[in-house]
Amino acid sequence: MNQPASAYFIEDRHDPNETHTLAVLVQNEPGVLARVIGLFSGRGYNIESLTVSETEAQKHLSRITIVTTGTPMVIEQIKHQLDRMIPVYRVVDMTLTRRSIERELAMVKVRGQGEHRVEALRLADAFRARVIDATTESFVFEITGNTDKINQFIDLMRPLGLVEVSRTGVAAIGRGPEGM
Amino acid sequence: MSDKSHDPNQMTGAAMIVRALIDHGVTDIFGYPGGAVLPIYDEIFQQSEVQHILVRHEQGAGHAAEGYARSTGKPGVALVTSGPGATNMVTPLTDALMDSIPLVCISGQVPTHLIGNDAFQECDTVGITRPCTKHNWLVRDVNDLAKVLHEAFYVATSGRPGPVLVDVPKDVQFATGTYHPPRKSDVHRSYAPRVKGDATQIRKAVALLASAKRPVIYSGGGVINSGPEATKLLRELVEVTGFPITSTLMGLGAYPASGKNWLGMLGMHGTYEANMTMHDCDVMLCVGARFDDRITGRVDAFSPGSKKIHIDIDPSSINKNIRVDVPIIGDCGNVLGDILQVFKAEAKKPDIKSWWQQIAQWRARNSLYYKKSNDVILPQHAIQSLFEATRGKDTYITTEVGQHQMWAAQFYGFEEPHRWMTSGGLGTMGYGLPAAVGVQVAHPDSLVIDIAGDASVQMTMQEMSTAVQYELPIKIFILNNQYMGMVRQWQQLLHGNRLSHSYSEALPDFVKLAEAYGAVGLQVHKPADLDGAIKEMISVKRPVLFDCRVAALENCFPMIPSGKAHNEMLLPEQANDEATAKAFAGGKALV
Numbered sequence: 001m002n003q004p005a006s007a008y009f010i011e012d013r014h015d016p017n018e019t020h021t022l023a024v025l026v027q028n029e030p031g032v033l034a035r036v037i038g039l040f041s042g043r044g045y046n047i048e049s050l051t052v053s054e055t056e057a058q059k060h061l062s063r064i065t066i067v068t069t070g071t072p073m074v075i076e077q078i079k080h081q082l083d084r085m086i087p088v089y090r091v092v093d094m095t096l097t098r099r100s101i102e103r104e105l106a107m108v109k110v111r112g113q114g115e116h117r118v119e120a121l122r123l124a125d126a127f128r129a130r131v132i133d134a135t136t137e138s139f140v141f142e143i144t145g146n147t148d149k150i151n152q153f154i155d156l157m158r159p160l161g162l163v164e165v166s167r168t169g170v171a172a173i174g175r176g177p178e179g180m
Numbered sequence: 181m182s183d184k185s186h187d188p189n190q191m192t193g194a195a196m197i198v199r200a201l202i203d204h205g206v207t208d209i210f211g212y213p214g215g216a217v218l219p220i221y222d223e224i225f226q227q228s229e230v231q232h233i234l235v236r237h238e239q240g241a242g243h244a245a246e247g248y249a250r251s252t253g254k255p256g257v258a259l260v261t262s263g264p265g266a267t268n269m270v271t272p273l274t275d276a277l278m279d280s281i282p283l284v285c286i287s288g289q290v291p292t293h294l295i296g297n298d299a300f301q302e303c304d305t306v307g308i309t310r311p312c313t314k315h316n317w318l319v320r321d322v323n324d325l326a327k328v329l330h331e332a333f334y335v336a337t338s339g340r341p342g343p344v345l346v347d348v349p350k351d352v353q354f355a356t357g358t359y360h361p362p363r364k365s366d367v368h369r370s371y372a373p374r375v376k377g378d379a380t381q382i383r384k385a386v387a388l389l390a391s392a393k394r395p396v397i398y399s400g401g402g403v404i405n406s407g408p409e410a411t412k413l414l415r416e417l418v419e420v421t422g423f424p425i426t427s428t429l430m431g432l433g434a435y436p437a438s439g440k441n442w443l444g445m446l447g448m449h450g451t452y453e454a455n456m457t458m459h460d461c462d463v464m465l466c467v468g469a470r471f472d473d474r475i476t477g478r479v480d481a482f483s484p485g486s487k488k489i490h491i492d493i494d495p496s497s498i499n500k501n502i503r504v505d506v507p508i509i510g511d512c513g514n515v516l517g518d519i520l521q522v523f524k525a526e527a528k529k530p531d532i533k534s535w536w537q538q539i540a541q542w543r544a545r546n547s548l549y550y551k552k553s554n555d556v557i558l559p560q561h562a563i564q565s566l567f568e569a570t571r572g573k574d575t576y577i578t579t580e581v582g583q584h585q586m587w588a589a590q591f592y593g594f595e596e597p598h599r600w601m602t603s604g605g606l607g608t609m610g611y612g613l614p615a616a617v618g619v620q621v622a623h624p625d626s627l628v629i630d631i632a633g634d635a636s637v638q639m640t641m642q643e644m645s646t647a648v649q650y651e652l653p654i655k656i657f658i659l660n661n662q663y664m665g666m667v668r669q670w671q672q673l674l675h676g677n678r679l680s681h682s683y684s685e686a687l688p689d690f691v692k693l694a695e696a697y698g699a700v701g702l703q704v705h706k707p708a709d710l711d712g713a714i715k716e717m718i719s720v721k722r723p724v725l726f727d728c729r730v731a732a733l734e735n736c737f738p739m740i741p742s743g744k745a746h747n748e749m750l751l752p753e754q755a756n757d758e759a760t761a762k763a764f765a766g767g768k769a770l771v
Contacts, residue, residue, distance in 0.1 A: 026370070027368060027370055030318065031306060031307075031310065031318075034307070034310060035310060038310055038311055042311050073499060073503070076499060077496060077499075077500055080494075080495045080496035080498070081496045083495065083496075084340075084494060084495065084496055085315075086314070086315040086335060086368050086370065086371045087368055087370055088370055089369070089370040
């Protein structure tokens with residue numbers, strides 16, 4: 001049997017890591033984001049992506065969407081640890097519901113001339129990316145989609161003169177008529 | 181304006197704080213003044229309902245409040261100033277978080293317009309204490325203060341109890357606003373701890389218990405936190421089922437040490453019978469404990485053949501370290517009541533005679549054995565003598581952290597909850613002396629003893645001065661072996677006997693030190709003098725420093741070497757060099 005590296009080591013090492021998207025509904029009050037982020041860093045959890053904004057101003061509610069990775073046991077822990085925080089209303093594992101839509105927005109700056117420029121525009125069209133800024137030697141594209149689509153688009157832009165990328169991180173919502 | 185001046189609920193922020201304390205039934209607080217809390221101290225000066233105990237260091241205030249809380253079941257309250265006052269509270273707050281102790285800390289802050297300016301005695305108190313409190317608040321508007329204070333008391337004491345901190349800038353303390361008494365709407369709607377256990381899960385648990393052949397009940401501090409009803413129900417459950425019971429360090433006293441089903445404490449320095457019972461059981465009922473690494477030992481070899489039931493009010497405790505089969509989220513007392521009801525109605529006491537026979541064989545190994553001496557006092561013997569001398573008395577025990585703490589847990593028998601105050605999760609050296617101060621404030625006529633080590637006790641020794649000032653007759657019973665005993669034990673076992681910085685050189689003369697503080701100093705060297713000296717210590721109605729000189733090189737056994745399983749305990753008679761080297765092989769990297 002493998003000896004665990006430490007008695008504190010809680011993960012079952014044989015379980016593979018999974019990626020989960022969590023939607024966290026919180027009271028929008030000072031420090032709430034610091035609490036959530038502090039939980040992740042303090043307990044050694046991963047944050048792949050984090051998006052936060054107030055969603056219901058009159059009720060002071062914010063929605064935080066976190067993409068995290070870990071073994072099933074760790075993911076379970078993360079949800080419980082989030083849920084027990086005082087200003088947290090609900091934690092929903094969007095990945096487990098299997099009925100959620102995830103979107104991300106990216107702005108991609110590409111610099112180039114001649115054939116590269118034409119190719120970039122052609123690919124942008126195929127990916128339904130919009131041109132939101134242009135000069136004679138550059139474009140800024142706006143692209144929306146799931147993380148994979150955006151990664152793929154960025155990879156394609158790289159040889160065509162990719163300058164920089166700004167991404168929002170993942171936002172997620174459930175399908176169907178029911179709210180969270 | 182003129183109307184408002186007659187409104188009794190119009191008051192300053194500082195007055196609101198004192199008023200809220202009174203409204204929450206607080207009679208004693210522990211604190212230390214400073215610039216950013218002067219308005220609050222001014223209010224304290226002008227009233228007599230809340231007694232303020234002046235400590236000598238803010239850490240002392242925190243631990244005293246913890247001792248007060250754990251011995252009464254009520255929240256402990258500490259009041260400290262901004263900057264260093266707040267940072268000195270970090271240790272007690274973390275300690276209370278780890279051990280689920282209800283603590284309300286009020287800290288002063290620099291005026292709101294100076295926050296962020298690196299003002300004198302400014303620090304980001306809510307930022308620093310965020311990970312070491314259950315929740316904390318910075319109050320920027322005096323009209324929010326009443327609500328926040330009431331919520332603070334509710335959060336600290338409800339669900340899984342814990343420490344909270346309210347940071348109040350000085351201008352908010354001076355400002356006038358509207359106070360209101362506690363009301364339900366003061367609490368976040370998002371905070372609603374679950375108290376009642378799920379009925380289906382409870383039925384599953386009862387079915388498992390009723391079919392058990394080799395059961396064990398493993399209880400923890402949650403039972404004590406839940407209140408006297410939970411303790412009563414736990415004892416009844418043991419009676420009704422006839423099951424053996426063990427407990428964590430935090431849970432001692434929930435089931436009486438003299439009870440016939442008692443196995444002793446489990447875990448790293450638990451008894452052989454408790455750990456073997458845990459390892460070989462087929463059904464485990466964990467009540468209000470959290471499968472901490474000091475309990476489980478090696479996790480992949482922890483009680484491999486058992487079905488596990490886990491009752492806990494905190495869902496994040498479930499499946500954190502050990503996967504369980506029947507989790508029940510709820511308050512221990514509430515769930516135990518439901519389990520008992522279903523068990524009594526639908527199940528009968530399982531026949532576990534052969535299990536008890538097996539346990540009797542483990543007990544016969546006498547794992548707490550030590551060899552007494554006529555020449556030197558063995559630390560175990562000192563604790564046993566102390567226990568005998570205080571048996572039947574109204575006694576509260578606190579400890580520091582180290583070997584003496586483990587010996588106290590092994591050799592002092594606790595019959596009731598709330599009688600045992602020790603830093604379990606965080607392992608804070610220096611906890612015991614200020615905790616004893618807090619316990620004595622709560623129970624002025626009781627016998628309060630801090631079982632201490634010579635190294636730990638020096639960490640918060642200054643609180644002797646507090647004890648003398650308030651005529652708190654605490655007894656500091658120092659097992660003086662002139663070492664940081666537990667550090668040395670690990671160096672002997674894991675680091676080739678290289679005793680790096682674990683020898684207490686230049687120890688003070690504790691008798692003279694006691695006298696310098698205006699307390700009583702006693703010293704004993706010989707086993708023959710021990711009982712008489714303990715008697716004298718108990719009869720003195722003043723604070724006592726008791727310097728009990730014990731065998732210097734005695735180590736704490738039995739022991740589960742770190743990284744090993746419950747059935748790989750090292751017993752005292754086996755602890756020769758060779759066996760020790762073998763037992764600890766590979767465990768060096770572990771804590």
